[in-house]
Amino acid sequence: MRRFIVVWVLLCGPVFAGDLVPPAGPVTPTMKSLDEVEPRRAIASLPFVIDEPGSWYVTSGLTLAEPGDGITIDADGVVLDLSGFTIDGAGIGSEGIRVASEGPVTIRNGVVRGFLNGGIYNPMSNAALIEGIHALDNCAEGIATLGGIIRNCTVRDNGIGISWERGAVISDCVARHNGIGFQGGDGAAISDCTAVDSGMDEARAPLEGVAPRIGARGGGTAIGFRVGNSCTLTGCVAMDNGRYGIFGELGVMMQRCSVTGNGALSPGAGIFLGRSAVLTDVVASDNTGNGIETENSAVVTQCTVENNAGEGILTADASTIRGCTARDNTGTGIITGDIATVAQCTAFNNGDEGIAINASSRAVDCTVQESGRHGIFTSIYCEVTDCNVIRSGQHGIFTQSNCLAIGNNCQANGTSTVGHGLHVIGSNARIEQNHCVGNDIGIRVQFGDNYIFRNTCRGNGVFPANQYDIDTGNFVGPLVESPDDPAATAWANFTDLP
Secondary structure: OOOOOOOOOOOOOOOOOOOOOOOOOOOOOOOOOHHHHOOOEEEOOOOEEEOOOEEEEEOOOEEOOOOEOOEEEOOOOEEEEOOOOEEEEEEEEOOOEEEOOOOOEEEEEEEEEEEOOOOEEEOOOOOEEEEEEEEEOOOOEEEEEOOOEEEOOEEEOOOEEEEEOOOOEEEOOEEEOOOEEEEEOOOOEEEOOEEEOOOOOHHHOOOOOOOOOOOOOOOOOOOOEEEOOOOEEEOOEEEOOOOOOEEEOOOOEEEOOEEEOOOOOOOOOOEEEOOOOEEEOOEEEOOOOOOEEEOOOOEEEOOEEEOOOOOOEEOOOOOEEEOOEEEOOOOOOEEOOOOOEEEOOEEEOOOOOOEEEOOOOEEEOOEEEOOOOOOEEEOOOOEEEOOEEEOOOOOOEEEEOOOEEEOOEEEOOOOOOOOEEEEEEOOOOEEEOOEEEOOOEEEEEEOOOOEEEOOEEEOOOOOHHHOEEEOOOOEEOOEEOOOOOOOOOOOOEEEOOO
16 A cells, blocks of 8 residues: 655745834724714713704614703704604603703704694704604604705604705605694795694693794695795695695796695695796595685796695686696686686586686687587687587586687587587677587577677587577678688678578
8 A cells, every 4th residue: 555645845934023113102002992983972871962063973762851952952963863763741741851052953864743833943044954863652743854955754643844945945755644734934945745644633732831932824724735935845745634635835846746625624725826926737535625826927838736625726817727627526617707718628427517717717728628618718808719528417618708719619508408509698799600519509699799700600409500500780790601601701600501
């Protein structure tokens, strides 16, 4: 048997040691101090006052054992990190965190609950950043701030969820089951926030005698968003709030918002805004009052209002409504004040009128079908042009003195009572190039001094006389069957003749 011998040969080069002579001077430590490892300062009990700038953190869940504030910030330049823990007022604390400084302050990352006068109360600083906070079961405000930024917060079961005084920026927050979800003053920018079930529990409404101290507005409770002048709301949702979904003052702008199912406690509009409001790409549905309601000088575009118990869209004077859809509302689909424009809108299956415009207003290029009463109703000095009005309960278009009705298609109106394709009452109206087919009466004109030219009325009622029913004293083009009729002129009206 062969044996193998393994020989290991270790070849080593020269080995050099370091300098064995220590450096001159005293010996100093080489490890970091505790302050260098953790530069923040700890908060381990309540109550606590922060009276120096810097970074502070909570070490564990803390419960207040005596009346007073939980943590008071009385210095500028403070960052307070709750470290995911809860500060609990136990029903005896005043404010959970109170800011008594005007300088920049940051509060983040934790739960504040059970305080009598609010979770976070900042009446001093416009330079506050509040983020990642859960404010729960506070009797007054969950979060109340003079101004600054609030983001990524949830507020639940407070008197008011989030309130501000002026110029706040609020994003990605959820307010649920508060007396009011969001409430505050002028100049706020609110985006991607949700308010649900505001006012739906009487115990969560603001307590009697505990009035909001920051951003107080009128209008009562049970409102999803209650905002002041010149605010913007983008991508927000207001759902199942007790009264209004969104209630705002003048100059409010809304875009890509949804307002649904509000008004269970008392009828309230899904959206009510003061004058000079601008709404774009908004949906208001299943509210117990009007879907969208505004005061003067509103612009409402590309909005949908559906199945509201009041009117679909209700605006006051000098407003513009364009590209909107109103369907299945109990009242009128779209109704305006004076000097308004409704253009390129659709109204379907509304309980009263499809579209109603007041004095000196216009309805242009609209489609209206299956309205409970009139398809389009106007006051005096109005214009209705290029509209399609089908199967209204009564008249297709009802218009009055000094109006224009030109180029409209009115068919099959009068589904619930005697209906006219186009009904005019008054004088000095111009009725031209309208097409009326399959109504009980094609065109009905009451009183004199109106102008009726170049219309087509066929197949209305069962008798030829049902095509035109025009009082004496009007200016009427000759009635002919076709352009080949010897009596035809450029002003002729076409009809079924006896």
